[in-house]
Amino acid sequence: MTTLxxxxxxxxxxxxxxYGLYRSRGSDTVDRFLLAGKTxxxxxxxxxxxxxxxxxxxxxxxxxxxxxxxxxFVQFYFGLPIAMVILCATVVPVFHRAKVFTAYExxxxxFDTKTRALAxxxxxxxxxxxxxxxxxxxxxxxxxxxxxPERATIFLMGVTVITYTTLGGVKxxxxxxxxxxxxxxxxLIIALVTLIHLLPASISFPDALYLAGAAGRLNAVTTxxxxxxxxxxxxxxxxxxxLFLSYxxxxxxxxxxxxxxxxxxxxxxxxxxxxxxxxxxxxxxLFIGAMVFIFHLFVTPPILYEKAAxxxxxxxxxxxxxxxxxxxxxxxxxxAALSLIDAHHxxxxxxxxxxxxxxxxxxxxxxxxxxxxxxxxxxxxGEQKFSDTNYIFLSFVTKYLPAGLVGLIIAVIFAATxxxxxxxxxxxxxxxxxxxxxxxxxxxxxxxxYLMASRWATIFWGAYAVIFAGWGRKLGSLIVAVNVxxxxxxxxxxxxxxxxxxxxxxxxxAAFFGMLAGxxxxxxAFFFTKISFLWYNVLGCAVVIATALVITRIQPGERxxxxxxxxLSESQ
Amino acid sequence: MADPRxxxxxxxxxxxxxxRVYWAVVIYLAVIIAACYGxxxxxx
Numbered sequence: 001m002t003t004l005x006x007x008x009x010x011x012x013x014x015x016x017x018x019y020g021l022y023r024s025r026g027s028d029t030v031d032r033f034l035l036a037g038k039t040x041x042x043x044x045x046x047x048x049x050x051x052x053x054x055x056x057x058x059x060x061x062x063x064x065x066x067x068x069x070x071x072x073f074v075q076f077y078f079g080l081p082i083a084m085v086i087l088c089a090t091v092v093p094v095f096h097r098a099k100v101f102t103a104y105e106x107x108x109x110x111f112d113t114k115t116r117a118l119a120x121x122x123x124x125x126x127x128x129x130x131x132x133x134x135x136x137x138x139x140x141x142x143x144x145x146x147x148x149p150e151r152a153t154i155f156l157m158g159v160t161v162i163t164y165t166t167l168g169g170v171k172x173x174x175x176x177x178x179x180x181x182x183x184x185x186x187x188l189i190i191a192l193v194t195l196i197h198l199l200p201a202s203i204s205f206p207d208a209l210y211l212a213g214a215a216g217r218l219n220a221v222t223t224x225x226x227x228x229x230x231x232x233x234x235x236x237x238x239x240x241x242x243l244f245l246s247y248x249x250x251x252x253x254x255x256x257x258x259x260x261x262x263x264x265x266x267x268x269x270x271x272x273x274x275x276x277x278x279x280x281x282x283x284x285x286l287f288i289g290a291m292v293f294i295f296h297l298f299v300t301p302p303i304l305y306e307k308a309a310x311x312x313x314x315x316x317x318x319x320x321x322x323x324x325x326x327x328x329x330x331x332x333x334x335x336a337a338l339s340l341i342d343a344h345h346x347x348x349x350x351x352x353x354x355x356x357x358x359x360x361x362x363x364x365x366x367x368x369x370x371x372x373x374x375x376x377x378x379x380x381x382g383e384q385k386f387s388d389t390n391y392i393f394l395s396f397v398t399k400y401l402p403a404g405l406v407g408l409i410i411a412v413i414f415a416a417t418x419x420x421x422x423x424x425x426x427x428x429x430x431x432x433x434x435x436x437x438x439x440x441x442x443x444x445x446x447x448x449x450y451l452m453a454s455r456w457a458t459i460f461w462g463a464y465a466v467i468f469a470g471w472g473r474k475l476g477s478l479i480v481a482v483n484v485x486x487x488x489x490x491x492x493x494x495x496x497x498x499x500x501x502x503x504x505x506x507x508x509x510a511a512f513f514g515m516l517a518g519x520x521x522x523x524x525a526f527f528f529t530k531i532s533f534l535w536y537n538v539l540g541c542a543v544v545i546a547t548a549l550v551i552t553r554i555q556p557g558e559r560x561x562x563x564x565x566x567x568l569s570e571s572q
Numbered sequence: 573m574a575d576p577r578x579x580x581x582x583x584x585x586x587x588x589x590x591x592r593v594y595w596a597v598v599i600y601l602a603v604i605i606a607a608c609y610g611x612x613x614x615x616x
Contacts (some may be wrong), residue, residue, distance in 0.1 A: 546579025
């Protein structure tokens, strides 16, 4: 990084944090600290929701995903608009009217204390685990690409997040998120424009699209049905809907964003904005990855993007033949790409078909060589399932983007990490204080006492995330499973909220045992089947509901008619 | 005495009712999926 990059990076981060703290003045009561006194406008909540969901992995990994596998990942988000509509019509007005700080507080109003406690603990386990990974994942990539010390990077990001989250509460988190999303949008647009500008003069933008499509990098929709395939139209629409219902409806890290709204309408608008904007945003990020692929048709990419892994295998005898075959395949692919474009421009269908096949054959040669190099890493280091997907985009950024822009993209990675991490720490602290400390340990404290408890809880969870991230290297493959972790817990949370909203006869005991049965079913699917993780939410939710209904049928229990208004009347 | 933080529902700033907004989102999703499908088929 040049001096200009460092200036851009630090100036950007200082402005983001400074502005967030400036806007959070007056967060001196529990209500203001945890819910911003319910004063937030829809656009701030909308960008905060988006920023909390988009961690650094979204930008680092999604671009790499498009590079190696095309744009199929966009289908993962097809269920999001459906989930948002359902939540706007059901959950948002109920939570607002129940005047709760957390989603789980509502479960006590509707069911009983044990159901609320179990849901809170499930949330703390799941979100606490991912809080460390949110900090660790970008730190490891930055350390490999830029040589930054891993723990120092984690510490810098963690302490910054803890500082503004502890001082300014949810207001600081939300307004910082707004700035962070603006920086992310600006950085990504500039990156794509620069990328297209870096393509050879003989390759126009339509040519680039044509070559990316011919290599299968623009395959946004897959209509075949396969239980094991993570990204198809059907898994996205059905599994994705359940996943996003769980994430936005039952996960306090998201619920807390829209509970800060001035009104039900403002909260609904923030979710509707995400329903509309999220798919195009993901499409755009994936498209950047596809364009990096096109750039590397003409500029030789390294055989492996993780330099440390490449350094380790370069001394192995078996490496040289693999490197030679990679170099030959690259040259064949470059020539085939140029010949294909010529045939395409000449509208010569027969030649075009032949050239497409030659181009794809050369691409298979590249993929074979990369696979062999990955296997060499696995045999040399003992690492299982080696993948360098997360290093592709930042490797391109640091090598080929101009000074200043590198600093901006690194700022994007920092911003994404801090926004996701701040939302997590803020929500973990809220659940700890409201659902556990205030409920079970200190029921009659003053507002100031609970404000200080919230701040201490924020520091605790921030420190926990930093320490957990510091041990991240020992966690290894858990990084890959970051999305799976959420799905191990979301299904049962979604099930219990579905019971609360739609099954009025079900009481607390049935809901409680339903949740336990749902968790058991999800863990069974995780350990003993190959079902894609997107289906865990469907399974868990169904088992919770079925078990609770059976228990209610056998032993009709208590029921509480609290805040379960007619949902349809809310949607007028 | 009324709760100063009484929660009021309001109509959306566009399309008149929330029901219409929800239908607009569903139609938008259908258009997006169709566009992605067309994009895939046109460029594969």
